[in-house]
Amino acid sequence: MTGFRTRRAQCFQLKSAVQVAGVLMGLVWLLNLFAKYPNAKNNQPLPTVGKVMMIYGGNNTLYERAIETHQEHSRRLGYPLFILQREILDGVWNKYAILLSVLLQELAKPSDQRLQWLFWFDSDTVVMNPHMKLETFLPPVEADHVHLLLTKDWNGMNNGVFPIRVHPWSVQLLSAALAYPVVKPEVFLFWPDQSALANVLNENEHFARSVVYCPLRWFNAYMRSPDGESLNPDSPAELQFHPGDLLVHFPGTPRDHLAETLGPYLAIAEAHRAEWEPTAENTGYPEETVNFWRKQSSMPSNVDSTHWRGEN
Template sequence: MNKGLQTRSRGFFKQKPILRLVVALVALFSLVQLFSKYPHATLLNNTPQATVGKVMMVYGNNPVYERAIETHKEHCRRLGYPLFILRREVLDGVWNKLAYLTSLIVQELEKPEDERLEWLYWIDSDTILMNPNMRLETFLPPPHLANVHILLSRDWNGMNAGVFPIRVHPWSIELLSAAIGYPYTNPEKTLAWAEQTAMVKLLAEHEYFAQSAVYVPLRWFNAYMRSPDGESLNTDSDEYLQVHPGDLLVHFPGTPAENFNNTLSPYLAIAEQHRSEWERPLEKTGYAKETARFWRKYGVKHGFELPSVPHVQEISHASQA
């Protein structure tokens, strides 16, 4: 675009906040309609009605990506999670992520309440599922914390949105819609990490969003790689960020394209070997107690009454069923 025209265009939108909002809303409605025509989830077994689903996107025919996706499919086969995969780029790059999530939440909310998924886990395609015995419900807030709608994690750069669960709820549509529209409604602001920065800014600028977002330990569902061969911890990185045996998955953010195959291959080999030390049952990981303790402290801090039956006990029983 001509630089002068671009400057005038940005100035015009800056002076017309209502118009910017209308443009963003029209664009969002169009996106939801477009994504609603996309195929629904892959159902990988015949287990009873699931309450949690997984959402991913991957383009092209890179065999390493496909191997990584297969580890997630194995998790879904074992535990009965529907898997939604976007395989066609509709928008520019990472903005597909929020638009696809929005469309899926809208579709779920259209269903009768007893037929809906309750949570969707967004999972970037540069992840490998390391423990297919780990239930996604393990990390979710207990039922009495119904005000919590999204769980996020941080690294040295701040929030990392590579993996996060979000509740099927109108609040989630509002957050995702606001993030998608952020470049239009705030054209003067720089989004260094695109949709991730938009979400960070919304949480910082609006208490309505911030009060329903909770930061949890990164290792719960967004752990990073350890040593290059995956066999030991990396002494040059913080241990609390690195994947450990029994953890749900390993994420490889920022891996250069030319190193992608070599970086992921050792971890894919471990996952495909189904080693017992990595595929631990919940009760042998420490997460049952850790998550229960975390949510108990959160509830007390925010004045929520504790339930009579511990949430972690319900998850443990489900994992043994």
């Protein structure tokens, strides 16, 4: 009888996951997308990296200004930008819905016409260096088993900014994360979408072995001093934005504090000061990322990845 109940529970979970996936497949094709593709010219290659964001509801002036910094970055470097502008699911779960929608669109194309990577950006991120190429941070061609790059802070994994490969693996992962609260309703998710993704990775080696944790400053740096002009001595320097870095992220900032928190950084970004906007080649990132990926490739396959991912 116990075995029967176990099999029945497993069948229920599988059925729930299939139902969620079925509903999702119907929803994602109905998403109201706003996509900006650069005008392709015959002598220019197709883009291989796209950017994905979401913003909806009223009174979003500061978020709109933040997204304008991403639009400028996309315009300069030729990245298509996909923005979800209508709430489809509950709150933060729309992140995985829009990503799944774009992934499915790209995977439906011939392989030589697809984007290869999608970068997710929360709307509380401000691009500070529109010259920084996103390709700088991606794994080398030979690391074709790596499908997701994440970062960690003092709370563990942060999913405010991350690149994910256009690959069936990514559809499976995001579907599993989106279905997690339905399949496991008894599990408390402190940060709903983030905790669900972390749990899926912790519980499934199939997913975990294709994830690498990178230094947070690469593409998910946090704020420094309130005016943005100096480092905050009370916070680890390696987590803070430095001039020349891609962006600054403001996780957990209450809506009524957005103006005082994001405002100074938006002003700096909109001023386009030369010392804040070097080309990628004039930062230390090309050498740093090459060394990082070389070190990852030298790690033995039997090393517990939770101990070495993202360590320098």
